[in-house]
Amino acid sequence: MLLLRKFSKDLPAVLGLAIVVLVLVAALLAPHLAPYPLDAYESHLTRRLKPPSAEYPFGTDNIGRDIFSRVILGTRSALIVSLSVVSGAMAIGVTLGLVAGFYGRWAGEAIMRVTDVFLAVPQLILALALAQLFSPSLESAMLALTLTYWPFFARIVYAETRRLKASLFVDALQCIGASAPRIVFAHILPNAASPIIVRLTIGMGFTILTAAVLGFLGMGAPPPSPDWGLAIAESRQHLPDTWWFATFPGLAIFLTVLGFNLLGDGLRDIVDPRLRRSR
Amino acid sequence: MAADPTNARPPLLSVANLRVSIASDEGLAQVLDGVSLDVAEGRIVGVVGESGCGKSTLVRAVLGILPRGARTESGSIHFAGEDLLTLDERAMTRRIRGRAIGFIPQDPYLALNPVFRVGTQLLEIMRWHGDGSEDGAGPFNRARRARHRLWLIQILKAVQLPDPEQALDRYPHQFSGGQRQRLLIAGALACRPRLVIADEPTTALDVTTQLEILKLLKRLVAEFGVSMLFVTHDVGVVAQLCDEVAVMYAGQSVEWGGTGELLARPRHPYTVSLLACHPDRADGLVGIAGQVPSALAPPTGCRFHPRCGKAMAACAGTKPETTPSGDRHTVACMLYGVPDA
Amino acid sequence: MLRFFVRRILLVVPTLAGLLLLTFLLVRVVPNDPSAALAGENATLAQIEEIRRQYGFDRPLWQQFFIYVGQVAAFDFGKSIYTNAPVAQDIKQRLPATLELTFIALALGAGLGIPLGVLAAISHNRFADYAIRVLTVGGLAVASFWFAIMLQFLFAMELDLLPLRGRLAVATDLPPLVTGFHLIDSLLAGRLDIFADTLRHLALPAFTLSIGAIATITRFTRSGVLETLQRDFVIYETAVGYPRPVLIGVYVLRNSVVAAITQIGLLFGALIGGAVVVESIFDWPGIGTYAVRGILSADFKAVLAVTLLVGIIYAMVNILVDLVHALVDPRVAEQL
Numbered sequence: 001m002l003l004l005r006k007f008s009k010d011l012p013a014v015l016g017l018a019i020v021v022l023v024l025v026a027a028l029l030a031p032h033l034a035p036y037p038l039d040a041y042e043s044h045l046t047r048r049l050k051p052p053s054a055e056y057p058f059g060t061d062n063i064g065r066d067i068f069s070r071v072i073l074g075t076r077s078a079l080i081v082s083l084s085v086v087s088g089a090m091a092i093g094v095t096l097g098l099v100a101g102f103y104g105r106w107a108g109e110a111i112m113r114v115t116d117v118f119l120a121v122p123q124l125i126l127a128l129a130l131a132q133l134f135s136p137s138l139e140s141a142m143l144a145l146t147l148t149y150w151p152f153f154a155r156i157v158y159a160e161t162r163r164l165k166a167s168l169f170v171d172a173l174q175c176i177g178a179s180a181p182r183i184v185f186a187h188i189l190p191n192a193a194s195p196i197i198v199r200l201t202i203g204m205g206f207t208i209l210t211a212a213v214l215g216f217l218g219m220g221a222p223p224p225s226p227d228w229g230l231a232i233a234e235s236r237q238h239l240p241d242t243w244w245f246a247t248f249p250g251l252a253i254f255l256t257v258l259g260f261n262l263l264g265d266g267l268r269d270i271v272d273p274r275l276r277r278s279r
Numbered sequence: 280m281a282a283d284p285t286n287a288r289p290p291l292l293s294v295a296n297l298r299v300s301i302a303s304d305e306g307l308a309q310v311l312d313g314v315s316l317d318v319a320e321g322r323i324v325g326v327v328g329e330s331g332c333g334k335s336t337l338v339r340a341v342l343g344i345l346p347r348g349a350r351t352e353s354g355s356i357h358f359a360g361e362d363l364l365t366l367d368e369r370a371m372t373r374r375i376r377g378r379a380i381g382f383i384p385q386d387p388y389l390a391l392n393p394v395f396r397v398g399t400q401l402l403e404i405m406r407w408h409g410d411g412s413e414d415g416a417g418p419f420n421r422a423r424r425a426r427h428r429l430w431l432i433q434i435l436k437a438v439q440l441p442d443p444e445q446a447l448d449r450y451p452h453q454f455s456g457g458q459r460q461r462l463l464i465a466g467a468l469a470c471r472p473r474l475v476i477a478d479e480p481t482t483a484l485d486v487t488t489q490l491e492i493l494k495l496l497k498r499l500v501a502e503f504g505v506s507m508l509f510v511t512h513d514v515g516v517v518a519q520l521c522d523e524v525a526v527m528y529a530g531q532s533v534e535w536g537g538t539g540e541l542l543a544r545p546r547h548p549y550t551v552s553l554l555a556c557h558p559d560r561a562d563g564l565v566g567i568a569g570q571v572p573s574a575l576a577p578p579t580g581c582r583f584h585p586r587c588g589k590a591m592a593a594c595a596g597t598k599p600e601t602t603p604s605g606d607r608h609t610v611a612c613m614l615y616g617v618p619d620a
Numbered sequence: 621m622l623r624f625f626v627r628r629i630l631l632v633v634p635t636l637a638g639l640l641l642l643t644f645l646l647v648r649v650v651p652n653d654p655s656a657a658l659a660g661e662n663a664t665l666a667q668i669e670e671i672r673r674q675y676g677f678d679r680p681l682w683q684q685f686f687i688y689v690g691q692v693a694a695f696d697f698g699k700s701i702y703t704n705a706p707v708a709q710d711i712k713q714r715l716p717a718t719l720e721l722t723f724i725a726l727a728l729g730a731g732l733g734i735p736l737g738v739l740a741a742i743s744h745n746r747f748a749d750y751a752i753r754v755l756t757v758g759g760l761a762v763a764s765f766w767f768a769i770m771l772q773f774l775f776a777m778e779l780d781l782l783p784l785r786g787r788l789a790v791a792t793d794l795p796p797l798v799t800g801f802h803l804i805d806s807l808l809a810g811r812l813d814i815f816a817d818t819l820r821h822l823a824l825p826a827f828t829l830s831i832g833a834i835a836t837i838t839r840f841t842r843s844g845v846l847e848t849l850q851r852d853f854v855i856y857e858t859a860v861g862y863p864r865p866v867l868i869g870v871y872v873l874r875n876s877v878v879a880a881i882t883q884i885g886l887l888f889g890a891l892i893g894g895a896v897v898v899e900s901i902f903d904w905p906g907i908g909t910y911a912v913r914g915i916l917s918a919d920f921k922a923v924l925a926v927t928l929l930v931g932i933i934y935a936m937v938n939i940l941v942d943l944v945h946a947l948v949d950p951r952v953a954e955q956l
Binding site (some may be wrong): 339342344368371372373375376377378381382384386389390391392393394395400403404407408450452463466467 | 851852853855856857858859860861862863864866871874875878948949950951
């Protein structure tokens with residue numbers, strides 16, 4: 001309750017939450033909200049590249065599709081991609097981090113060295129290389145992003161597990177004979193939950209950005225999917241004549257990522273008392 | 280007022296009826312409520328009280344570095360003829376802090392900047408305030424800096440720091456606590472101030488080092504001809520070092536007197552219990568019943584009355600006046616002087 | 621200091637070995653038939669067989685790994701399918717362009733980020749702080765490829781102030797090759813015209829690339845300064861009369877940038893990753909463009925060489941960062 005009140009005082013974080021809710025609603029109800037839901041895949045060559053008007057609030061694209069509808073329809077795929085990537089990365093990272101942190105010894109060392117290797121290459125480059133190896137498609141892009149994002153979770157969970165394991169209460173649990181899985185899942189994991197949630201939120205924004213880059217480079221969803229990155233790539237041929245074609249999908253990315261980042265920032269300030277003080 | 284009748288000249292530092300409040304999330308805290316104190320030329324005056332009694336706030340008020348949210352509500356701080364409360368930030372920085380008033384902080388482990396050589400840090404003080412022979416900040420040139428360096432090395436010798444020349448090129452973490460405190464004492468004296476404020480300078484040190492530092496301070500005060508305001512919670516330290524003592528309780532001045540007189544014949548019930556608490560003097564372990572009151576909701580009247588064994592009905596009503604009681608000794612308590620004048 | 625340096629280098633050896641293993645596994649194990657993948661789509665069976673022998677794919681995996689390590693040590697990454705030149709030579713040609721762009725972006729990031737962070741911290745919870753916070757969170761939310769296109773649209777197409785793409789105008793001569801950095805080479809040759817043209821071409825891509833760096837450095841500087849302001853020595857230094865600007869700008873800042881410096885290592889990785897995108901939009905002739913072309917034309921060798929190279933640069937930058945860290949904070953050198 002106290003945390004909730006603290007959160008509600010943090011105006012930027014509340015704004016972030018509002019944006020995230022808005023995006024979620026848009027994604028859930030996309031076919032109902034979009035004025036031309038069929039424009040995800042249909043083309044209308046008679047009304048190509050029309051500037052924004054009451055009829056087409058964001059204008060139309062190179063094959064006459066309503067950009068406003070496609071931006072709304074795009075939220076769905078953007079969220080599905082980032083949600084599955086981040087939860088997949090979380091599943092891998094949290095498991096490995098727990099194992100490495102709790103059992104230590106050579107298995108833990110080995111896991112953390114692998115984590116270091118993955119962190120030694122910028123995520124985008126590694127993701128691009130992997131996506132290329134798996135032959136370009138939306139699925140390989142998602143797989144590549146998952147495979148490159150888990151180390152971030154592994155590192156956090158590892159550090160938290162080590163810290164908690166060293167703390168007295170785990171000693172006490174071991175003394176009263178609690179089993180290792182019980183200690184890990186009933187005691188350590190809940191305690192490590194806050195940093196995981198924070199990373200999850202920030203990772204959502206981050207993954208939407210990276211996925212958009214993959215889409216932009218043609219390594220993500222294939223045409224005619226209403227993908228934001230793809231739309232911006234398609235719009236490049238039509239500059240400088242049609243500013244709206246490139247502008248609105250980019251603003252959609254910006255707004256969505258902004259929402260997740262503001263929310264993540266706010267959550268982190270609540271979770272980490274040290275940072276909260278410096279605010 | 281705690282004026283010294285044997286000295287006709289006005290005191291160097293005179294704090295009168297100072298009231299300071301700090302606004303926080305929980306409300307307005309009256310951390311200083313009528314504090315008065317004099318430091319005469321050439322004297323060492325101790326300020327004693329438990330932690331949280333407002334000693335540090337008093338020091339920060341004199342130096343004009345109160346924390347955010349703090350406000351001086353009334354009173355005055357006269358130093359060498361001018362009211363420090365009327366000076367602006369620029370004047371305080373240029374003429375008072377580090378220049379006319381030297382400062383020795385509480386914790387030598389935390390007070391030095393860890394990523395700069397100690398020489399850099401001490402010379403920075405002199406860069407802005409000179410070495411006492413010049414008037415404030417001079418030009419920043421090599422000759423002046425070299426002169427400062429020589430003077431600083433001389434002071435480091437005076438504070439008995441080993442290898443003073445090499446010391447200037449080392450970093451704080453390469454010194455022991457006692458050595459760091461010596462460096463800070465040198466910093467306080469470098470610009471030849473008239474007053475040195477020491478804020479519990481020995482609390483963070485071990486007992487033997489404490490003793491050495493106290494002896495050193497006593498000698499330096501005479502050698503450099505400065506006055507000193509020495510803040511501590513340790514009555515034993517006061518007995519060794521100070522000429523006069525001011526006792527504070529919960530943001531109020533309760534008693535003032537010459538060290539020998541006050542320790543021998545304490546008047547205020549708080550001073551009596553404080554002295555009784557000191558391990559050197561206590562007959563067995565005694566404490567003061569109750570707790571130090573919160574500055575957010577202090578007791579009315581005399582702030583000590585809820586814990587005082589001799590409290591009367593009037594004590595909760597009005598704040599007792601400071602009245603002379605005996606030879607060079609004043610006390611703020613209903614037991615002495617006239618309660619309803 | 622030397623001991624610190626050596627130990628720090630030894631620490632990255634396992635990581636680099638792991639990176640070698642990872643790239644090896646990616647190219648040799650992940651594709652079902654690496655020889656076919658390496659030979660390209662139109663290769664005949666005989667060509668595939670030839671490649672299999674040439675690369676040693678018929679030998680046990682562990683032998684192949686050591687052959688691979690040997691090749692990497694000799695900078696032999698094979699030939700690029702796209703340029704038909706040795707990958708090592710391609711990279712050598714393009715690396716300076718990328719480094720020049722990245723360094724300028726990093727300099728912009730530090731040059732703008734540190735003052736902005738200090739400004740935000742000293743106006744804590746006041747208007748400037750809020751405004752900077754909104755800007756930095758926004759800066760981290762912008763898709764760089766979109767921002768690049770918007771900048772191109774505005775400054776190159778609509779206003780016609782800056783060049784649209786490339787590293788130099790077609791009409792401008794190349795400066796004599798010394799360092800490969802055009803800014804430095806043109807100055808060495810005394811050709812201010814080339815210098816100016818390089819700057820004009822650098823402006824948009826460097827600014828795009830630096831957005832994230834500015835935002836990150838601002839945030840870390842801000843929180844570093846705020847944290848430092850809580851420390852006891854700030855009270856001491858105020859109490860002995862350090863003027864406020866000197867106190868903040870020198871004594872507090874040096875303590876605060878320690879945290880920001882450790883971030884620069886991570887940041888550099890993000891910058892090189894970002895360079896891939898930014899370069900390809902501005903047609904910047906660096907390894908980013910090269911990598912994107914490699915990816916689009918299924919040029920495995922080029923992509924993996926770039927991955928490996930970036931990993932090595934990244935490790936080196938992190939060592940460098942630790943060295944700077946040790947210089948700024950004398951306690952660090954003694955800890956390791």
